[in-house]
Amino acid sequence: MFGYSVQRGRMPPTQPNPGQYALTNGDPLNGHCYLSGYISLLLRAEPYPTSRYGSQCMQPNNIMGIENICELAARLLFSAVEWARNIPFFPDLQITDQVSLLRLTWSELFVLNAAQCSMPLHVAPLLAAAGLHASPMSADRVVAFMDHIRIFQEQVEKLKALHVDSAEYSCLKAIVLFTSDACGLSDAAHIESLQEKSQCALEEYVRSQYPNQPSRFGKLLLRLPSLRTVSSSVIEQLFFVRLVGKTPIETLIRDMLLSGSSFNWPYMSIQCS
Numbered sequence: 001m002f003g004y005s006v007q008r009g010r011m012p013p014t015q016p017n018p019g020q021y022a023l024t025n026g027d028p029l030n031g032h033c034y035l036s037g038y039i040s041l042l043l044r045a046e047p048y049p050t051s052r053y054g055s056q057c058m059q060p061n062n063i064m065g066i067e068n069i070c071e072l073a074a075r076l077l078f079s080a081v082e083w084a085r086n087i088p089f090f091p092d093l094q095i096t097d098q099v100s101l102l103r104l105t106w107s108e109l110f111v112l113n114a115a116q117c118s119m120p121l122h123v124a125p126l127l128a129a130a131g132l133h134a135s136p137m138s139a140d141r142v143v144a145f146m147d148h149i150r151i152f153q154e155q156v157e158k159l160k161a162l163h164v165d166s167a168e169y170s171c172l173k174a175i176v177l178f179t180s181d182a183c184g185l186s187d188a189a190h191i192e193s194l195q196e197k198s199q200c201a202l203e204e205y206v207r208s209q210y211p212n213q214p215s216r217f218g219k220l221l222l223r224l225p226s227l228r229t230v231s232s233s234v235i236e237q238l239f240f241v242r243l244v245g246k247t248p249i250e251t252l253i254r255d256m257l258l259s260g261s262s263f264n265w266p267y268m269s270i271q272c273s
């Protein structure tokens with residue numbers, strides 16, 4: 001079962017301590033000072049702003065080569081892990097729990113990052129064609145593979161259609177990350193409470209920032225369960241096989257988590273910092 005609840009969060013919003021960060025855009029958020037705490041820390045945890053994913057991100061009609069799109073994908077994955085390492089509460093979890101959460105949710109975080117930076121997904125069929133040329137598969141598998149690519153594209157486009165802002169993306173990623181669905185968690189109840197805290201923060205933010213869109217909070221939450229319809233193995237095959245060969249993506253995630261900004265991609269010279 002998915003842990004996303006559209007009901008009001010059960011945890012009351014906690015008031016920020018003096019000196020907590022203001023939101024990066026300086027917006028007083030219609031007087032809701034609570035939002036200058038937790039959400040601003042989520043925003044500050046981003047390893048680099050969207051603009052540093054590459055100028056191609058902001059130009060959806062720009063033609064990117066296969067190497068460029070794979071490098072961008074690597075940045076999006078690294079960004080998701082590095083962001084998690086620096087958000088509130090996640091670093092305090094046991095390392096085994098951190099690894100379990102990221103291994104389960106990395107593809108959902110990747111889709112959210114892809115939507116946030118307007119990843120040019122028109123090249124996905126080209127990537128697939130190149131991959132199929134290098135490693136042929138049967139006709140029925142090709143059909144299934146291309147169908148999964150279409151699902152990935154649709155999920156990104158639906159998020160983009162909602163015009164999600166950076167604060168909302170940060171909250172959505174925290175809701176996705178703090179899931180009690182991961183196997184073998186040492187304290188699933190605590191992680192569930194962190195998910196609820198993130199959900200409360202999103203609800204407060206949306207209510208204050210978009211008062212004329214009463215259904216916006218529900219629409220945002222309802223996008224999350226469908227993220228799991230995107231096949232993680234297809235994302236891996238589409239974007240990462242060229243970069244890391246047969247290295248399992250779960251192994252890369254563990255290594256990223258443990259080594260942080262000093263992480264070096266195998267088989268490539270990409271700079272992640």
